[in-house]
Amino acid sequence: DAGVTQSPTHLIKTRGQQVTLRCSPKSGHDTVSWYQQALGQGPQFIFQYYEEEERQRGNFPDRFSGHQFPNYSSELNVNALLLGDSALYLCASSLGPTDTQYFGPGTRLTVL
Amino acid sequence: QQQVKQSPQSLIVQKGGISIINCAYENTAFDYFPWYQQFPGKGPALLIAIRPDVSEKKEGRFTISFNKSAKQFSLHIMDSQPGDSATYFCAATHTGGFKTIFGAGTRLFVKA
Numbered sequence: 164d165a166g167v168t169q170s171p172t173h174l175i176k177t178r179g180q181q182v183t184l185r186c187s188p189k190s191g192h193d194t195v196s197w198y199q200q201a202l203g204q205g206p207q208f209i210f211q212y213y214e215e216e217e218r219q220r221g222n223f224p225d226r227f228s229g230h231q232f233p234n235y236s237s238e239l240n241v242n243a244l245l246l247g248d249s250a251l252y253l254c255a256s257s258l259g260p261t262d263t264q265y266f267g268p269g270t271r272l273t274v275l
Numbered sequence: 276q277q278q279v280k281q282s283p284q285s286l287i288v289q290k291g292g293i294s295i296i297n298c299a300y301e302n303t304a305f306d307y308f309p310w311y312q313q314f315p316g317k318g319p320a321l322l323i324a325i326r327p328d329v330s331e332k333k334e335g336r337f338t339i340s341f342n343k344s345a346k347q348f349s350l351h352i353m354d355s356q357p358g359d360s361a362t363y364f365c366a367a368t369h370t371g372g373f374k375t376i377f378g379a380g381t382r383l384f385v386k387a
Contacts, residue, residue, distance in 0.1 A: 167318075196374070204380065205366075205380050206364070206377050207377070208375060211374065219374050253318050253319070263324065264375060266320065268317055268318045269318045
């Protein structure tokens with residue numbers, strides 16, 4: 164049974180560029196949440212997708228956007244990258260919006 | 276009101292000792308409290324979780340103690356082992372709100 168998978172593993176971008184991160188949920192899960200984890204800090208909620216819609220959003224600017232596909236996989240897009248966007252981006256999946264979340268290994272984004 | 280405060284920031288314990296990590300919350304709407312374990316370069320993995328209708332939950336060497344009136348909960352790791360060395364995050368969520376709020380994390384080091 165495959166767990167949550169994310170791609171790519173690492174990514175290096177420069178300021179002002181755009182990036183797309185991808186997530187495949189655990190088998191049987193239909194909900195995907197995205198988190199940003201800065202070095203030495205706890206994960207911060209970005210948003211959650213369920214039934215291909217954004218259900219709730221954390222305190223992140225509109226530069227952060229996402230999408231969920233009919234197969235429940237999801238993308239996180241970040242436009243106009245800033246140095247402060249450098250972080251580990253985590254995807255978590257669950258069976259329904261309120262069930263226990265299982266995390267993927269994350270994508271390490273470095274903005275130069 | 277959305278914060279979850281976690282302490283200590285770091286913890287060193289002898290092999291075989293008890294590791295104790297504490298968390299406090301303010302939002303009484305929270306009704307699910309998971310603990311996650313994270314190793315370097317990996318995503319958080321669910322360790323154990325509790326709902327406020329019980330005061331204690333034990334799974335193997337891991338125990339959550341929950342004090343609803345004080346709005347505090349703690350993780351006890353009995354017979355701590357070097358393999359337990361990791362960062363531990365407490366978290367809180369409420370089923371109507373979808374998002375999970377994480378504490379800042381505790382870096383545990385178990386000395387052999």
